[in-house]
Amino acid sequence: MKGWRPPAPFLLLLPAIVVLAAVVIIPLILSLYSSFTPFRLTQPASLYTFVGFRNYARILTDLEFWTAFGRTVLLLTVALNVEMLLGLGLAMLVEKATSGQRLLRTIMMFPMMFSPILVGFQFKFMFNDNIGLVNNALQSLGLTDQAIPWLIDGTLAFTAILVAEIWSSTSVFAILILAGLLAMPKEPIEAARVDGCTPWQTFRYVTWPFIMPFAYIAMTIRSLDVARAYDIVKIMTDGGPAKRTELLWTLVSRTAYADARMGLANAMAYVAILLSILFTVYFFRKLAAARTQIAAEW
Template identity: 70%
Template sequence: MSRLKLPQWFVLLLPAIIILSAVVLIPLLLSLYSSFTPYRLTRPETLYKRIGTFNYEKAITNANFWAAFGRTVLLLTIALNVEMLLGLGLALLVNRVTWGQRGLRTLMMFPMMFSPVLVGFQFKFIFNDNVGLVNNALQSLGFSDVAIPWLVDANLAMFSIIFAEVWTSTSVFAILILAGLFAIPRDPLEAAKVDGCTPWQTFRHITLPYLMPFIYIALAIRSLDVARAYDIVQIMTNGGPARRTELIWTMIGRTGYVDAKMGYANAMGYISIFLAIFFTIYFFKKLNAARTELGMGG
């Protein structure tokens, strides 16, 4: 009886396939299955009941879910635009440095090295109304006589979260845009200089079009990160005050682990994943359009 001979590549990949199946695929399929059940953590037997698409219909008609989605889009829109502008400016400045540029690139990456949990605790202390560095600085400089409740006021709390997100992730844009600046061919820049173009004209018509593919890549990466923001928000405000800073994934975490409605939370999670995929497809379409315009292929 002949023995089954497996391809060499399959044998080499088998350990990785087994690990990925155990760590990613099986939990993913289990969460998808539970989204069609009334599964509650406190009642394991509910995992074996079927309720069809009830959880999805409940999430779609839940005003609180869409309110959290709106706040997530607001955070995503403001944070990504600010990070893009700051990252672009920082990359342009670093690109002009001729001595010590490697050290500057290393310093730029420091915020990326901090975990979101540590960043959350750090800015929760910085914006504390009693002992926070921001209030102490404002009072010492005479800009304010009273302690500003940064993490208690609804509008200021969202501003504080946006500030923390921008601080920790602007370097992502800066590094990617700096890579794009290194990739710009010298010939168009030299031709523009010979033709007497101003620095703004050179940037507008040569530098920026070449940077757009790198900007769209950064936007796609960061949009996925911001869309699933959890740690910083949970630590800084816990979704408060009165859930005014609750985002999609903090709402999903509260529904699943505090309210114990895991089936319903998984349904909201898959809806959020679908929405995140939509934004990612949009950015990659813009990326392909920018590459086609530059003659780099679709």
């Protein structure tokens, strides 16, 4: 080793490698190890007791965990479909605009600029029982004569969270689908019109197959966001009332810090990550199939 000197690329990357190992790799290894222990924050010595897959076996039979998982899947399914429909509509409206399209694109991106915590506070105030904008508007219009307990009733609280998620992230679909519409050649649409296709047939058989990959890219991005939804739910309901809006990551947070069961919480987190990966793989397969269809038809 005398006289040996590391290559220059390695030396240049070394600071980034050290930082990455310190803030990502080492914590991941420690959290993975602790998921095989009964580690409690109130009992530091429990970190050195290895229990194998006991935490994971407990999760598989934990009704609370699978209820939170089902609620997360419900939120993901409804949010993605509504966001895609609204984003598609917004993108088509902006694409048809003859003037001010740049301004419309900028306005369309505004919700993405707000942090999830700010969105959570914003909608928590809007859905407040007494001074909230939603109740005041409904009462002023005569649609109800009493305040609706949006964040107290479990079903209504979940709906309020869903509205906040849709408002903050519809622009992701709108921007990506708009990019597909702007990149789409006009000749096939003109040919479809000449052949006598109706607007719906033109959209169904010409426009939609072309922009489908862009929609799946947006779905992939948003599925990861919704699968780890935490900030908005934490601010608006904190998983309440009576855990009726508990999602996977709010359950992990409560288990780790409120209940001090860090080992079990880390096991839950790794199971949640695995489930998120499965959703991502599903959408990537859909994206690959859509790209293959585009290559074959165009």
